[in-house]
Amino acid sequence: MASSVHELIALQSQLMAWRQEGLTIGFVPTMGGLHDGHCSLMRQATQRCDRLVVSIFVNPAQFAEGEDLEAYPRDAESDLALATSAGADLVWFPKLKDIYPDGWCSTIVPSGVGLGLETEHRPHFFTGVATVVARLFALIRPQIAVFGEKDYQQLLVVRQLNKDLCFGVQVLAGRLVRDRDGLALSSRNVYLSPEARADGQAVPRALAAVCAAYAQGERSVAALEAAGVAKLQAVGLELEYCRIVSAHNLSAPPDSLSGDADEWRLVTAARCHGIRLIDNCALDDPPWR
Amino acid sequence: MASSVHELIALQSQLMAWRQEGLTIGFVPTMGGLHDGHCSLMRQATQRCDRLVVSIFVNPAQFAEGEDLEAYPRDAESDLALATSAGADLVWFPKLKDIYPDGWCSTIVPSGVGLGLETEHRPHFFTGVATVVARLFALIRPQIAVFGEKDYQQLLVVRQLNKDLCFGVQVLAGRLVRDRDGLALSSRNVYLSPEARADGQAVPRALAAVCAAYAQGERSVAALEAAGVAKLQAVGLELEYCRIVSAHNLSAPPDSLSGDADEWRLVTAARCHGIRLIDNCALDDPPWR
Numbered sequence: 214m215a216s217s218v219h220e221l222i223a224l225q226s227q228l229m230a231w232r233q234e235g236l237t238i239g240f241v242p243t244m245g246g247l248h249d250g251h252c253s254l255m256r257q258a259t260q261r262c263d264r265l266v267v268s269i270f271v272n273p274a275q276f277a278e279g280e281d282l283e284a285y286p287r288d289a290e291s292d293l294a295l296a297t298s299a300g301a302d303l304v305w306f307p308k309l310k311d312i313y314p315d316g317w318c319s320t321i322v323p324s325g326v327g328l329g330l331e332t333e334h335r336p337h338f339f340t341g342v343a344t345v346v347a348r349l350f351a352l353i354r355p356q357i358a359v360f361g362e363k364d365y366q367q368l369l370v371v372r373q374l375n376k377d378l379c380f381g382v383q384v385l386a387g388r389l390v391r392d393r394d395g396l397a398l399s400s401r402n403v404y405l406s407p408e409a410r411a412d413g414q415a416v417p418r419a420l421a422a423v424c425a426a427y428a429q430g431e432r433s434v435a436a437l438e439a440a441g442v443a444k445l446q447a448v449g450l451e452l453e454y455c456r457i458v459s460a461h462n463l464s465a466p467p468d469s470l471s472g473d474a475d476e477w478r479l480v481t482a483a484r485c486h487g488i489r490l491i492d493n494c495a496l497d498d499p500p501w502r
Numbered sequence: 503m504a505s506s507v508h509e510l511i512a513l514q515s516q517l518m519a520w521r522q523e524g525l526t527i528g529f530v531p532t533m534g535g536l537h538d539g540h541c542s543l544m545r546q547a548t549q550r551c552d553r554l555v556v557s558i559f560v561n562p563a564q565f566a567e568g569e570d571l572e573a574y575p576r577d578a579e580s581d582l583a584l585a586t587s588a589g590a591d592l593v594w595f596p597k598l599k600d601i602y603p604d605g606w607c608s609t610i611v612p613s614g615v616g617l618g619l620e621t622e623h624r625p626h627f628f629t630g631v632a633t634v635v636a637r638l639f640a641l642i643r644p645q646i647a648v649f650g651e652k653d654y655q656q657l658l659v660v661r662q663l664n665k666d667l668c669f670g671v672q673v674l675a676g677r678l679v680r681d682r683d684g685l686a687l688s689s690r691n692v693y694l695s696p697e698a699r700a701d702g703q704a705v706p707r708a709l710a711a712v713c714a715a716y717a718q719g720e721r722s723v724a725a726l727e728a729a730g731v732a733k734l735q736a737v738g739l740e741l742e743y744c745r746i747v748s749a750h751n752l753s754a755p756p757d758s759l760s761g762d763a764d765e766w767r768l769v770t771a772a773r774c775h776g777i778r779l780i781d782n783c784a785l786d787d788p789p790w791r
Contacts, residue, residue, distance in 0.1 A: 316662055316665075317614065317665075318612045318613045318659065318663065319636075319666035321608050322609045322610075325605055327607050347667060348667070351666075373606070374607065376603075377606050378637070378640045379640035379641060462605060
């Protein structure tokens with residue numbers, strides 16, 4: 214079993230010991246509710262570091278009033294077992310006061326890639342993410358960290374934050390993992406009723422439809438996006454966005470796409486029976502082949 | 503003459519060379535318009551490091567619309583000579599794109615000690631300060647840095663930021679330097695007409711009056727503050743604040759002070775013929791003795 218650490222001082226003494234041995238440190242931050250998507254990030258990290266630290270911290274700053282902070286899935290024992298099985302050497306359960314100690318004052322409000330898309334629907338979200346990731350990077354100082362492509366915009370925000378504050382972390386993108394029915398793995402999928410789950414499959418179907426149209430030569434952004442929207446609305450999902458954006462900086466594409474398929478990313482968010490689902494893919498990388 | 507460096511890459515290569523020689527690096531960030539207050543910070547820094555870096559960067563993020571960004575005193579040659587005379591080894595003139603490169607996204611919005619006082623009158627100010635200082639600390643990674651007590655709240659914000667993001671910089675407080683007439687040195691004093699300058703002396707007189715009342719045994723915060731306000735208003739200065747606060751975290755004191763004099767700080771800001779003057783002192787450390 215991985216070491217389970219609750220005290221910041223114990224974490225830092227272990228990190229120092231590893232560093233003195235010349236071991237490289239990898240890091241996967243999570244909010245718990247671990248599933249195979251997280252485990253995939255951890256397995257990927259273990260390929261690139263000697264010791265893997267996983268944090269499990271449900272960060273209040275990422276939740277707005279009325280969101281699911283209280284209900285967010287928490288099961289420390291199961292999380293510890295899963296992280297261990299995926300190669301974690303140390304699982305850190307920070308206390309609130311470790312992340313936001315008395316007097317703490319440094320909220321980070323991302324602009325640039327942190328504007329638009331998710332922020333249109335969760336204005337507080339990347340402020341919470343950037344603030345906690347900066348603090349975690351500063352406390353742990355890993356050589357590498359893995360963030361899932363499931364939260365594609367978040368990945369870009371974290372990469373930019375890492376550059377801006379010169380943390381020197383190699384931020385790796387972890388591939389999105391899907392369930393057998395195509396739904397992207399998410400801790401919040403446990404909220405879905407069987408009916409909602411069935412309707413939710415419209416999300417990966419929307420991605421597939423856009424990729425299929427692209428494969429058939431469609432290059433009009435409006436037509437491609439419309440193919441995705443049609444699938445989402447066919448089962449009555451409440452569309453938040455379904456857009457093609459630059460894979461590098463989320464900027465809007467020209468009316469007609471050019472260049473390689475991986476220059477662009479289809480990103481979407483929709484509410485399904487009240488549960489928010491997000492998903493994304495490169496235009497040549499559909500959920501199913 | 504200190505090396506004058508305009509390219510980030512040249513700065514970083516010099517820093518790396520010094521580090522490889524085992525030399526400790528000190529840092530004094532400035533916006534130029536150097537005066538003996540800045541030089542005092544530099545001389546203090548040289549006592550605690552092997553090599554001193556001074557930055558001269560008029561940070562647009564610290565100025566609101568309608569403030570004096572364009573008019574702010576700029577004289578690179580004189581600044582370089584003054585910094586050299588005060589012991590600087592390298593004077594860095596960052597370009598805007600070094601501090602805020604394309605894609606840069608990490609604005610830091612201080613809470614805690616960054617709320618109240620200055621923020622009531624310059625709401626953008628500490629956001630600009632924290633953002634640029636975080637970036638400068640991240641790029642330079644000095645062992646020590648000196649910030650003047652003239653900007654007392656700023657000193658506390660920088661110290662907390664340094665803790666929050668674990669920069670590991672030893673942030674030293676530089677003593678406030680006054681002109682012969684008692685006015686705290688400030689780059690903006692050049693804006694003062696002779697008449698304004700004469701009226702501005704009411705600011706140190708206000709500090710002196712509060713310290714005198716304290717020395718005579720007055721402990722009522724209301725009475726102490728009133729002694730300061732009277733001096734400011736006697737010459738018609740436009741009061742922004744004149745308050746006694748905790749020297750540690752700027753919190754409000756009890757109605758009647760207890761403990762040592764250095765537990766408390768008198769902080770004040772007033773407009774004098776349209777020019778904003780700020781000043782502060784410990785209750786047992788008046789501008790004149």
